[in-house]
Amino acid sequence: MLRKLLILGVFAGTLASIPIVYQSNPQFVEDLLKSAAPRKPAIDAQPDVNLASVPNKPVAPLPMGRKVVVAADERGHFSSAFKLNGRQTDGMIDTGATLVAINTSTARRIGLSLNASDFSHEVNTANGTIKAAVAMIDRLQIGNITVNDVQTIVLDDRALRTNLIGMSFLNRLDKYQVENGTLLLAQ
Structure with missing residues (x-):
């Protein structure tokens, strides 16, 4: 029983420290989350697009209701x-x-x-x-x-x-x- 409480205490302390870590170094947390996300194959990778360089053309309406x-x-x-x-x-x-x-x-x-x-x-x-x-x-x-x-x-x-x-x-x-x-x- 004591072992379960100790594990629960460590888990709760870790969770409580996440906001503090994020406030002190948000880039570290974002990089950590990106590394945990599954990676797509290189074939599907698309180059980064600089929106400022996209020619001014009509925007297609987003698919939504009627x-x-x-x-x-x-x-x-x-x-x-x-x-x-x-x-x-x-x-x-x-x-x-x-x-x-x-x-x-x-x-x-x-x-x-x-x-x-x-x-x-x-x-x-x-x-x-x-x-x-x-x-x-x-x-x-x-x-x-x-x-x-x-x-x-x-x-x-x-x-x-x-x-x-x-x-x-x-x-x-x-x-x-x-x-x-x-x-x-x-x-």
Whole structure:
């Protein structure tokens, strides 16, 4: 029994000293860990790459969940077909819009029932200050990306001709990135 306690004490003392050794000489610990790792055959070895010398070229997206790529139109806007609450509609992805913004016609089509009293919020748009209603979209889909419970703002048809997919949707994604005339959305 005493022998087991002695071995346990030595083991605990060794473990407790690792952080102290690492703080005093981190390179020694890193070299020790590298030497303990299995070595790959020389055939698979790749030369070190100096990232500063790599030519500037597009970075391929990392493999991750669901992705959608939207090409810019001739005006540079990212327009696409969406499903709002399961109903097909068109819209424009707008990183300058705080919320998803839809017009009253779209709201009716996707099942949002709003009264005149719901239009109690004043919002500033490119066309001035107007009244709007705040609502929730149960499900917003673009391609194979789906986001549930997305806050939206509903504007009069005359104030908003094109539905805008804003940051209340984009912020719920893992990534959105503009590159070479395309917009990558990833979830």
